[in-house]
Amino acid sequence: MILQYAIIPIDPDSREEAIEALTELGEQSRAEEGVVDYRVTTDVDDENTVRIIEQYEDEAGVEAHMTSEHFEAFQGNVGEFAGGPVELYKYEVSDSTQLM
Numbered sequence: 564m565i566l567q568y569a570i571i572p573i574d575p576d577s578r579e580e581a582i583e584a585l586t587e588l589g590e591q592s593r594a595e596e597g598v599v600d601y602r603v604t605t606d607v608d609d610e611n612t613v614r615i616i617e618q619y620e621d622e623a624g625v626e627a628h629m630t631s632e633h634f635e636a637f638q639g640n641v642g643e644f645a646g647g648p649v650e651l652y653k654y655e656v657s658d659s660t661q662l663m
Contacts (some may be wrong), residue, residue, distance in 0.1 A: 564599070564659070565625055567617040570650040575611050577644035584640060585613055591633040592617070597624020611646060625653075 573581045585603045592601040599618040606612040
């Protein structure tokens with residue numbers, strides 16, 4: 564399983580546009596084959612920080628997402644509402660246990 568974690572700072576003047584684009588990205592991404600889960604959240608301490616938690620079956624799922632039409636369109640527009648550099652982290656997970 565592969566997890567990716569993105570942090571996107573949002574320009575407060577473009578927040579409405581950003582939330583609309585991110586909501587659409589989440590909906591379309593969750594429908595992709597190979598995506599286990601894809602959650603777009605706002606930070607409770609800073610409403611202008613968006614965090615995306617992505618879970619994929621395998622590398623093929625990641626590649627399919629990263630080359631999807633909707634993701635490429637999002638990437639082309641993120642500069643219009645980002646308030647700083649986007650951070651992206653990737654984790655390869657061999658095992659997980661639900662604790663609660």
